[in-house]
Amino acid sequence: MRTSDEIRETFLHYFEQHGHQRVKSSSLVPADDPTLLFTNAGMNQFKDVFLGAEKRDYRRAATSQKCMRVSGKHNDLETVGRTSRHHTFFEMLGNFSFGDYFKKEAIDFAWELCTEVYGLPADRLRATVFREDDEAWQLWRDRARVPEKWIYRLGEKDNFWQMGETGPCGPCSEIHYDMGESPEGHTDCNPECSCGRYLEIWNLVFMQFDRDASGTLTPLPRPSIDTGMGLERISCLLQGVRSNYDTDLFKPLIREAGRLLGVSYGAGEKSDVSLRILADHSRACAFLVNDGVVPANEGRGYVLRKILRRAVRHGKMLGREEPFLYALTELVCEQMSGAYPELEDSREYAARVVRHEEEKFSATLGYGLQLLEELFESAGEERVLAGRELFRLYDTYGFPLDLSREIAEERGFQLDEQGFYAEMEKQRERARASWKGAGKSVSPFYQELAAEVPAAEFTGYDRIEGVAGQVLLILRGEERLERLGEGERGEVVLDHTPFYAEAGGQVGDQGLIETGEAQVRVEDVFSPVAGLTLHRVRVLHGELKVSDRVRSTVFARERQRTARNHTATHLMHAALREVLGEHVKQAGSLVAPDRLRFDFTHYKPLTSTELRRIEEIVNQKIRENLELETRIEDLEEAVRGGAMALFGEKYAKRVRVVDVPGFSRELCGGTHVGRTGDIALFKIVSESSISAGVRRLEAITGADAFERLLESNELVQRLSEQLKSPAAQLPETVSRLAQEIKEKTRQLEQAQLKLARSAAGDARDEAREVQGIRVLARRVDNLDRSGLRSLADQLCNQLGTGVVVLGTADNGKVSLVAMVSADLSSRIPANQLIRQLAPLVKGGGGGKPDLAEAGGKDPEGLNRALEQTYTAVAEMAG
Numbered sequence: 001m002r003t004s005d006e007i008r009e010t011f012l013h014y015f016e017q018h019g020h021q022r023v024k025s026s027s028l029v030p031a032d033d034p035t036l037l038f039t040n041a042g043m044n045q046f047k048d049v050f051l052g053a054e055k056r057d058y059r060r061a062a063t064s065q066k067c068m069r070v071s072g073k074h075n076d077l078e079t080v081g082r083t084s085r086h087h088t089f090f091e092m093l094g095n096f097s098f099g100d101y102f103k104k105e106a107i108d109f110a111w112e113l114c115t116e117v118y119g120l121p122a123d124r125l126r127a128t129v130f131r132e133d134d135e136a137w138q139l140w141r142d143r144a145r146v147p148e149k150w151i152y153r154l155g156e157k158d159n160f161w162q163m164g165e166t167g168p169c170g171p172c173s174e175i176h177y178d179m180g181e182s183p184e185g186h187t188d189c190n191p192e193c194s195c196g197r198y199l200e201i202w203n204l205v206f207m208q209f210d211r212d213a214s215g216t217l218t219p220l221p222r223p224s225i226d227t228g229m230g231l232e233r234i235s236c237l238l239q240g241v242r243s244n245y246d247t248d249l250f251k252p253l254i255r256e257a258g259r260l261l262g263v264s265y266g267a268g269e270k271s272d273v274s275l276r277i278l279a280d281h282s283r284a285c286a287f288l289v290n291d292g293v294v295p296a297n298e299g300r301g302y303v304l305r306k307i308l309r310r311a312v313r314h315g316k317m318l319g320r321e322e323p324f325l326y327a328l329t330e331l332v333c334e335q336m337s338g339a340y341p342e343l344e345d346s347r348e349y350a351a352r353v354v355r356h357e358e359e360k361f362s363a364t365l366g367y368g369l370q371l372l373e374e375l376f377e378s379a380g381e382e383r384v385l386a387g388r389e390l391f392r393l394y395d396t397y398g399f400p401l402d403l404s405r406e407i408a409e410e411r412g413f414q415l416d417e418q419g420f421y422a423e424m425e426k427q428r429e430r431a432r433a434s435w436k437g438a439g440k441s442v443s444p445f446y447q448e449l450a451a452e453v454p455a456a457e458f459t460g461y462d463r464i465e466g467v468a469g470q471v472l473l474i475l476r477g478e479e480r481l482e483r484l485g486e487g488e489r490g491e492v493v494l495d496h497t498p499f500y501a502e503a504g505g506q507v508g509d510q511g512l513i514e515t516g517e518a519q520v521r522v523e524d525v526f527s528p529v530a531g532l533t534l535h536r537v538r539v540l541h542g543e544l545k546v547s548d549r550v551r552s553t554v555f556a557r558e559r560q561r562t563a564r565n566h567t568a569t570h571l572m573h574a575a576l577r578e579v580l581g582e583h584v585k586q587a588g589s590l591v592a593p594d595r596l597r598f599d600f601t602h603y604k605p606l607t608s609t610e611l612r613r614i615e616e617i618v619n620q621k622i623r624e625n626l627e628l629e630t631r632i633e634d635l636e637e638a639v640r641g642g643a644m645a646l647f648g649e650k651y652a653k654r655v656r657v658v659d660v661p662g663f664s665r666e667l668c669g670g671t672h673v674g675r676t677g678d679i680a681l682f683k684i685v686s687e688s689s690i691s692a693g694v695r696r697l698e699a700i701t702g703a704d705a706f707e708r709l710l711e712s713n714e715l716v717q718r719l720s721e722q723l724k725s726p727a728a729q730l731p732e733t734v735s736r737l738a739q740e741i742k743e744k745t746r747q748l749e750q751a752q753l754k755l756a757r758s759a760a761g762d763a764r765d766e767a768r769e770v771q772g773i774r775v776l777a778r779r780v781d782n783l784d785r786s787g788l789r790s791l792a793d794q795l796c797n798q799l800g801t802g803v804v805v806l807g808t809a810d811n812g813k814v815s816l817v818a819m820v821s822a823d824l825s826s827r828i829p830a831n832q833l834i835r836q837l838a839p840l841v842k843g844g845g846g847g848k849p850d851l852a853e854a855g856g857k858d859p860e861g862l863n864r865a866l867e868q869t870y871t872a873v874a875e876m877a878g
Helices: 004-017 042-051 103-117 134-142 231-238 251-261 269-290 299-317 325-336 347-377 387-397 401-411 417-431 435-440 444-452 556-580 608-623 635-640 702-723 727-760 785-799 830-841 859-877
Strands: 060-068 089-097 125-130 151-154 160-162 167-178 198-211 217-230 467-476 479-481 489-494 511-514 519-529 532-541 549-554 586-591 596-601 629-634 654-660 664-667 682-691 694-701 768-770 773-779 803-810 813-820 843-847 851-856
Touching: 004 060, 004 089, 004 103, 004 231, 042 060, 042 089, 042 167, 042 217, 060 269, 089 103, 089 231, 089 269, 103 134, 103 167, 103 198, 103 217, 125 134, 134 151, 134 167, 160 198, 167 217, 198 231, 217 231, 251 269, 251 325, 269 299, 269 325, 269 347, 299 325, 299 347, 325 347, 347 387, 347 401, 387 401, 387 417, 401 417, 444 519, 444 532, 549 556, 556 586, 556 596, 556 608, 556 654, 556 664, 556 682, 556 694, 556 702, 608 682, 629 635, 635 654, 635 664, 682 702, 694 702, 702 727, 727 785, 768 859, 773 785, 773 859, 785 803, 785 813, 785 851, 803 830, 803 859, 813 830, 813 843, 813 859, 830 843, 830 851, 830 859, 851 859
Parallel strands: 125 151, 773 803
Antiparallel strands: 060 089, 089 217, 125 167, 160 167, 167 198, 198 217, 467 479, 467 489, 467 549, 489 532, 511 519, 511 549, 519 532, 586 596, 596 694, 629 654, 654 664, 682 694, 768 773, 803 813, 813 851, 843 851
């Protein structure tokens, strides 16, 4: 029997032999595509290539891509474990052509691999084509020799693919395996039937049209191929089993889950479903955490939390109360690290994250049961639990619908499941992540320019002053110009440039372009499409014309400051991994002349000790004055050598490696200092959270860092002089003074309360009789809300039974407190009383029936509010 590892490798090796570049799987988190929650297809990482916004040095590629389909229109979470084919995480094998080969070769490759390499019986394979695609139909018949009766023409729903409502699209053709008979006994249906007789194993997409807003299809000048075959499904066929869960991808996980829970697989359908869910969900958890996702209340973290909690709940249904899922995620890392070596680095981290969430969920589950009990109490005589409330229980608290159903049936209640699924569909519509954002594509204008104009030769690594060049193009937006006059702005394309175009987090350079007659300020440099560098300029004087010979000079001081910050970013990245762990991955960056910003995956705030240690390591490497080494290497060789790839970058076959010997090695096209000593000094200025599981550090270097240290030293000296304390003793001095202030404040508050109590006298003498109820409303100055509550409590005790309302005004703000004795709180609720009084001071408030508070911003209305208390109590009592 072939293992899944062998099946994956056979696929990739076959296409390598046929001229395809083997490309590593991209992350499950799309680095530069806000239209997707997760990577859900093999073509995601090539999207810009298909759109023409990116060029690569290969025209054929093959991948085994990590995928997640648990959101938007691809959401089968509730069916996972209940069918033999649905999964959250899966691997998509794919081959791609970027304007190279087309239908004939794609069909030839697919048929040869399926029948001759994998050895699937040809008489069990069926093909589907788009109903109007005669070419594909003929290719299956004439080249693959598939009988006409086994080639099915299907409609747009099944056999036409599109990237979005507009943009690249085309017919597709699917290969199905005929199981002979479905579980329902069907023997005379076709692949359009969902009975389970036909297993779709491979989808070949023929990307050949561009659809405009009116729906018109225009043939693409370079038709492309995008295919996808699920590893789990092809493994199921080649290993001769009926379910994906019986393959070697899942069986070890199911066995281990059964051992941990004391349940045997095959002992019963209910427990088998749970074990399959645990196997599937543990894979999703391990891979998501490895790619930097952590449990959260929104976005990707919310999906992970939902998957994780669903798995934990199935463990509890099988009697397991202690954490266990973390052990399964460790097994996933061990099992899959051959194909995905990075899993081994995050193995312990993933286990910690999952275990922590398991422990948290135990408390949440108990609260969910309490809320479910409240739904039972409010269900009424119909004994039906509202769908909206059930969905809130599921969505907010992770309480599974099947658990609600099980408990409801035991109690003799029914569920409004139609309402539940209606709410779920609303959420899917809100969170739908599909290709609607394909508008990210680069304007065809820039794509045409990139094809027309040779890429500018970049001299900026070695030479930034007086670089000779020629003006090839002048633009203003998408308008071509012949010249720019004094004071005018535009974009300029040069044949040689020392200016770095914004990329990899590093900002674009600034400087001057000069001719004999003109001086032009370069304000920014960017690259809208690979191979096209645009200089955003303003003419200071003279006139710049197409074909002018120019001299280009980068502002050296700003470039050097940026270079210091970029090299410091590499040092800090390595230090973070050393201090926090190998799970740290870059999640974004900014490298500018005045600062650096670095976002990275980590599950909790950094301590002061950790921050200090990171600074110590970076500054130690600066003092060592290490010489940086830069060289061009093959991508695979560089990665094998330990070079880290930066977030969001796209890499060619040959890459630039920036090496700080013995410490940091990264793929990077940015500009750097020659030696680490050129950085001079490194200082972290802030640490914060930007999203669940992602932290942000900001830092400064060189003169900026030195200036910050001088400012800090001056501040310490001033404080030392003012507090008459040696600098080394300032923390103790400040702590002592803060404690003294706290004690003096407490004494003052007690004195004010004592005076207020003395002035209040006997509440029974001052209270008015309203509808047989003692009511006291009075103004009390120089008390905060805490003092008001304390005084109201004393006065209420004096009354024995009654209502007390106190108010105070200070610095334009009003505070009101209402207290009602227990015997009257149902008749004169304090929270209702305070809501009537608060508008009179232009405020609002609330609370409980026995105690309520309000704030306002109209001190002039306080006396009226207090007097209104008696009228309000009379009305409520009446």
